[in-house]
Amino acid sequence: MRSLLRNRIRSVLTMLGIIVGVSSFICVVAVGNAGTQRVEEQLQSLGDNLIWVEAGARAVNGVRLGSRQTKTLTVEDGKAVLDQIGLIKSMSPNIDGRIQVVYGNQNWGTTYRGVSPEFLEIRKWEVASGAAFTQYDVTNAASVCLLGKTVVDNLFGEEDPVGTIVRVQDMPCRVIGVLQAKGVSATGQDQDDFVLLPYTTGQKRISGVTWLDDIFFSGMSVQ
Secondary structure, X not given: OHHHHXXXXXXXHHHHHHHHHHHXXXXXXXXXXXXXXXXXXXXXXXXXXXEEEXXXXXXXXXXXXXXXXXXXXXXXXXXXXXXXXXXXXXXEEEEEEEEXXXXXXXXXXXXXXXXXXXXXXXXXXXXXXXXXXXXXXXXXXXXXXXXXXXXXXXXXXXXXXXXXXEEEOOEEEEEEEXXXXXXXXXXXXXXXXXXXXXXXXXXXXXXXXOOOOEEEEEEOOOX
C-alpha cells in the first residue's frame, strides 16, 4: 500500500488500464452474444427445420435462364418426397407472383403466395386475427385469403379487414384472416407485404398454370 501511495499517478493509470480492458472485453462479449441471438432469431423465423425446393433453371438457345424457369415441379413431387423420406413431416406447395389488391378506392401492389394450410406451421407464422384457410378451401380453389400486416396498413388503415371482400387482380376474394407481423428480414425484405391464398386458387384463378414455383418441407428434429 505504501508503494501504491508513493506512486499515485502510476497506480491510477494502471488501475484505469485494467478497468478499461476488462470493460472492453465485457462489451465485446455482450455485443457478440446479442448478435448471435439476433441471427438465431432470424433463422428460427424462417421456419420449422425448413427445406426449400425451388423449380430449376433451363437453357434456351444456349442461354441459361434463372431458377424457377422449368414447368415440371408439381404437387405430386412434394407428395412423393413426403411419402418416401421418413424425416420429412409436412409439405406445402407454393406458387407466387406480383398482383394488385383493391379495396374500395385504395389499391396496393404486392405479392401473392398460393400455399396449403401446412405453410403456416412450416414457416412458423401465426394468425393475428380471423382464421387460416383449410384443406376444403384448397380442394375447392376457394376465393379466400389472409393478408400480411403491410397490406392491411395500406388498404384498411384502422379498419378490421376480416370478413371484407377485396379484389385480387380480377378475382373478388374474402379476407378470412390477418397474419402476425414478422417485420423486415435479414436481407432487408418486408416479410409482411403479401397475400396468402390456397395454391389451387393461385393456379386456377390467378396464374393459370398447373406447375409450382417452390415446395416447402419441414424436417423432423433428431437427437
